[in-house]
Amino acid sequence: xxxxxxxxxxxxxxxxxVEIQAAVRKVAEAINHDIAEKNPLFICVLNGAFxxxxxxxxxxxxxxxxxxxxxxxxxxxxxxxxxxxIIGLNESVVGRNVVVVEDIVDTGVTMExxxxxxxxxGANDIRVATFLQKPDALQRDIKIDxxxxxxxxxxxxxxxxxxxxxxxxxxxxxxxxxx
Numbered sequence: 515x516x517x518x519x520x521x522x523x524x525x526x527x528x529x530x531x532v533e534i535q536a537a538v539r540k541v542a543e544a545i546n547h548d549i550a551e552k553n554p555l556f557i558c559v560l561n562g563a564f565x566x567x568x569x570x571x572x573x574x575x576x577x578x579x580x581x582x583x584x585x586x587x588x589x590x591x592x593x594x595x596x597x598x599x600i601i602g603l604n605e606s607v608v609g610r611n612v613v614v615v616e617d618i619v620d621t622g623v624t625m626e627x628x629x630x631x632x633x634x635x636g637a638n639d640i641r642v643a644t645f646l647q648k649p650d651a652l653q654r655d656i657k658i659d660x661x662x663x664x665x666x667x668x669x670x671x672x673x674x675x676x677x678x679x680x681x682x683x684x685x686x687x688x689x690x691x692x693x
């Protein structure tokens with residue numbers, strides 16, 4: 515299936531599952547090496563990062579914990595520019611080594627807010643693992659420690675990423691071909 519329809523948009527296959535899984539394993543290997551003795555708390559940013567977090571955790575072999583937060587900054591195809599916290603962090607991060615697990619970093623606005631919040635809550639060492647990064651869209655000076663893949667500044671769907679709530683369940687990544 516090279517082209518799919520979601521609502522009023524057509525999308526074409528851009529990253530197949532086999533490439534996705536290889537990139538996830540590479541990130542997990544780096545994390546296993548870099549923070550082996552740090553007992554990290556992984557914080558998965560919902561909804562989009564749930565697939566990446568699930569696959570990542572299957573490949574992380576060090577002692578760790580995982581928790582979830584839910585934020586929203588998208589409306590349809592575009593970032594709204596504001597970040598709404600829908601479900602917040604319930605665990606204490608004071609003195610903890612934290613790995614924020616994100617589906618995609620594009621403008622960096624959401625990640626900047628997350629990092630600022632975690633620093634204010636007393637996290638010790640904060641690292642960012644993102645499945646996708648759009649370097650051309652970045653507007654903030656933030657450090658991303660682990661990037662599974664870099665992509666152009668196109669709208670994509672699949673592997674946890676959605677278009678108006680649809681397409682998260684796709685095992686491959688698709689790029690919009692009609693806007």
